[in-house]
Amino acid sequence: METKEFYNELEEYINSLKDKKDDVKILNFVIEKLDSIPVEVQKFIAEKTGLMEISIENTINFYPKFRNKVEGKKVKEVAICVGMTCGSWGKGYYDELAKILEIDENGISKDGKIQLTTKRCFGRCAKGPNMSIDGTIYSMVTMDEIKRRLNLK
Numbered sequence: 001m002e003t004k005e006f007y008n009e010l011e012e013y014i015n016s017l018k019d020k021k022d023d024v025k026i027l028n029f030v031i032e033k034l035d036s037i038p039v040e041v042q043k044f045i046a047e048k049t050g051l052m053e054i055s056i057e058n059t060i061n062f063y064p065k066f067r068n069k070v071e072g073k074k075v076k077e078v079a080i081c082v083g084m085t086c087g088s089w090g091k092g093y094y095d096e097l098a099k100i101l102e103i104d105e106n107g108i109s110k111d112g113k114i115q116l117t118t119k120r121c122f123g124r125c126a127k128g129p130n131m132s133i134d135g136t137i138y139s140m141v142t143m144d145e146i147k148r149r150l151n152l153k
């Protein structure tokens with residue numbers, strides 16, 4: 001629960017804006033103050049600006065810096081090794097995943113839940129192909145196993 005002072009400050013900030021529907025500015029203000037964007041705060045912004053909640057959500061999903069700050073919506077970090085040894089599998093895995101997840105230019109999946117990156121080497125070349133999910137390394141992975149671990153079809 002945010003404090004009454006926070007909501008007062010936020011309301012004052014919204015009122016001070018030339019364009020009161022400038023949700024990017026408003027969300028930046030919220031992150032500076034709270035380092036997160038709680039759902040109640042999104043509702044409050046909708047109420048005070050007249051914006052639809054869904055349109056605020058869309059703005060949040062559009063910008064990684066906002067998306068990563070939504071509580072309970074932590075982005076899963078998936079890294080595929082494309083180094084010398086793993087690369088012959090890894091590059092194919094990466095391309096296939098990128099396609100399935102419809103990742104954007106920042107490597108974020110369309111649903112905003114996964115960030116896909118590559119790695120040059122995990123130091124486990126003999127056990128390649130390697131990949132990691134939120135820092136846990138998985139070795140000798142197959143595409144089927146990756147899909148299973150990420151709950152993809």
Ligand code: FES
Nearest residue numbers: 081083086121122
């Ligand atoms: S190249 Fe993949 S772990 Fe070294």
